[in-house]
Amino acid sequence: MNDTPGLEFARKVLEAQPFSRLLGARLTAFGDGAATLELDLRDELRQQNGFVHGGVLCYAADNALTFAAGSAAGPRLLTAGxxxxxxxxxxxxxxxxxxxxxxxxxxxxxxxxxxSTLDDAGTATLCAVAQGTIAVPEGTNGADR
Structure with missing residues (x-):
């Protein structure tokens, strides 16, 4: 039985993160062990040469990894690394x-x-890959899901 929260619940979780609101992040897909997070790139999110700042890429990876894990393991998770x-x-x-x-x-x-970054025509260019380990805190296995 799949009792993971749906896209609307996941969007509410993202909206509850002040930093995610500051960046303007949005979840465009969630479920079946996957998640997609997007954000519009504006000048404040770029480094001095005009490229997306590495910290922004790492933020996006961290949240997407954790939301993907949440779609499989429930909402109470923490990034372990x-x-x-x-x-x-x-x-x-x-x-x-x-x-x-x-x-x-x-x-x-x-x-x-x-x-990936998308240009104005929607063409995607892969710019980074990440792998993460997401912890299920003790006492939450199956609880509150």
Whole structure:
């Protein structure tokens, strides 16, 4: 039985994060072990050469990884760690972070994430990849889900 929260609940969780509101992040997909987070790229999110700041890419990966894990393991999760590899400078109008569960265990969920920028025509360019381990805190396995 799939009793994970739906897209609207996940959007409310994202909206409850002040930093995500500041960045203007939005969830465009959620469920079945995957999540997609997007944000419009504006000058404040770029570094001095006009590329997407690495911290913005890491933020997007962190949240997408955790939401993907949440679609498989429930809402009470914490990021245990993540790695990110920057493949090329991010340029474009929109940042898209698409994450999916690789393996969901009782205490840890491993996910991976592709981070792409989209130009005004919607063409995606992969600029980074990330992998994360999401912890299911003790006492929440199956509880409150």
């Amino acid at each position: 993540l790695t990110i590899d920057y493949l090329q400078p991010g340029q474009g109008a929109v940042l898209r972070a698409h994450a999916q569960v690789v393996r969901a265990g009782r205490s840890r969920v491993v996910c991976r994430c592709d981070l």
